[in-house]
């Protein structure tokens with residue numbers, strides 16, 4: 001009994017401490033990100049005026065916009081296809097169980113983590129400086145982080161395979177590549193396909209914003225129209241961006257579900273699946289035709305990458321303190337954005353979970369709002385918020401918050417829909433009221449998942465906030481763009497070191513904590 | 520105590536309960552038997568309001584259950600404890616937290632409602648939960664997470680949660696079907712202890728006839744959605760049992 005009481009108290013003290021730390025971090029981040037309710041209030045009339053200016057959307061040069069849209073999709077496709085080709089060997093050597101030896105494994109793993117940590121727009125910026133503006137820089141910009149991400153997913157999938165079949169094939173006298181071909185690949189294939197589709201989805205989304213740094217696609221045109229205050233034209237582009245992303249998102253999640261539960265191409269929806277697949281191939285073919293990647297162009301750019309890289313040495317550490325302060329602001333933006341996203345996502349998630357929202361009307365409306373937030377790239381939100389509340393981190397925080405509230409809302413809703421219904425019924429049977437049931441039967445089941453999603457989004461938002469500066473929405477990104485525009489590559493190097501170190505640290509901390517909370 | 524009169528229920532055009540009648544007096548213990556799919560679970564769920572009968576009435580202490588009024592239904596559920604085959608506990612929460620959730624129905628006014636919705640309980644409820652856990656014999660596991668408990672311990676936690684409600688009626692749907700025979704016996708003994716010690720009426724679905732004979736005096740059998748035997752366990756003959764578990768819908772009801 002006595003030990004029970006102390007255990008309870010220690011737990012209580014620990015909880016109180018954790019909450020205190022949490023509050024301090026949030027308060028600090030809000031201050032760093034210059035969050036101010038007055039700015040928001042003052043900005044509201046501007047935002048309203050902006051929205052008024054956006055309507056009705058003016059589809060001024062539809063042909064040109066559609067061509068740019070096709071180019072954008074093509075960039076995403078190319079980056080994914082080339083990315084897959086590079087990621088398979090890289091994934092194999094950076095998985096413990098298929099790597100030839102420990103040195104290759106460590107090297108592969110370092111390479112993967114390094115590539116993954118570079119934000120895609122930063123990468124695209126670098127390639128724009130060496131290849132000039134245009135889609136090739138965009139493709140290469142997407143490619144590096146895509147290889148890192150895919151190779152990491154692949155390696156994790158390979159590491160988690162069932163060793164039974166591997167043993168069996170090895171027992172039959174096979175070795176090396178033959179084991180990989182016959183025992184490893186069949187097991188990981190559906191997972192790989194799922195990751196590839198996810199990557200494609202992600203790359204097409206990301207390609208929409210590459211134009212902001214001049215790396216081709218729709219983003220550039222959008223940026224141009226926003227800058228020249230042609231908001232009704234900008235809104236037309238936004239509509240198209242939104243439509244494309246929504247369609248791709250639905251298509252990719254349909255295919256992913258079909259592939260993971262094995263119903264794709266061999267169930268009743270066969271005809272539908274085949275036609276979807278052919279449409280998909282048609283789009284692929286068309287975009288490859290539209291944006292042919294010229295090897296010669298890439299080869300011609302390589303010496304310039306070398307110039308760029310050698311220009312970075314030695315890094316110029318003199319402005320390191322101001323840079324670190326900027327990074328702190330960036331991290332603050334990521335944390336504040338995530339926190340506000342959580343606040344928005346809780347009602348969104350609950351209202352769009354079928355199992356607890358009985359009204360189909362409310363359920364559908366919230367689901368569409370969630371989808372809208374998710375489909376709108378954060379940099380586009382940022383462009384709008386910069387126009388509404390002015391330059392600075394606040395616009396960036398709002399953009400991150402809205403965009404990722406869409407993700408979290410969806411994740412939360414799925415978690416709620418997947419809870420074990422048995423304890424929920426049991427709690428209802430005790431005569432508990434609706435809110436009590438949510439708190440005592442649903443919340444304990446979803447809270448570890450929620451924490452895990454929040455940490456994942458936090459990681460992602462800190463990464464994304466390094467880019468907000470590109471559109472003037474605060475953080476270290478602005479300095480990065482400026483240093484490149486001014487050919488001050490030695491300063492660029494310092495900024496990159498700070499960004500990559502922070503991103504990798506946050507990534508590590510987030511996955512460490514995620515493993516802890518899910519246990 | 521409980522009066523079920525002429526209830527009918529169809530699922531997808533299939534008659535699951537047909538003109539079912541059952542009366543249970545205060546302080547009785549009744550074992551419900553019947554073959555798979557005969558409608559036992561549906562009957563239990565009708566009594567605590569999770570299944571709405573197409574016709575007929577169910578009354579607790581002389582008061583009809585109003586299936587359309589959510590608040591009235593909640594008030595009824597407060598008075599009925601429920602124990603499940605698969606325990607239906609929040610696995611990640613502690614035994615104590617699970618037990619305390621049995622008090623939620625009572626905390627339905629003012630500050631209590633607010634506090635419990637935010638997620639807190641009062642010291643009295645905590646103490647009471649400890650008392651109940653002691654009664655079911657596992658107070659030493661109070662702070663253990665449920666997913667670390669054995670099946671028998673989980674069922675004790677679930678029973679404690681039901682007792683936390685201070686129910687007048689305790690329903691159980693195959694409470695020992697997922698336990699080994701020895702543990703199952705102990706759980707059934709616990710039901711009898713609850714019945715005798717706390718005067719709570721107990722109705723439980725059971726599959727094991729031997730266990731029914733050893734622990735219960737009254738047994739009611741359901742076949743094709745209606746009660747086809749209701750009487751003392753001693754009167755239940757082998758022929759009855761053959762009939763109850765034979766899946767022929769055309770035979771007449773044998774006894775009682």
Ligand SMILES: Nc1ncnc2c1ncn2[C@@H]1O[C@H](COP(=O)(O)OP(=O)(O)OP(=O)(O)O)[C@@H](O)[C@H]1O
Nearest residue numbers: 530531533535553554555556557558559560561562
């Ligand atoms: N919610 C429901 N929707 C549709 N059919 C249902 C539903 N609940 C029960 N049924 C059907 O009603 C019939 C009786 O089910 P019930 O669960 O009451 O049987 P049971 O006597 O408890 O059987 P068991 O011993 O297997 O638990 C079954 O055929 C079942 O499929």
Ligand SMILES: [Mg+2]
Nearest residue numbers: 559560561692
């Ligand atoms: Mg049943």
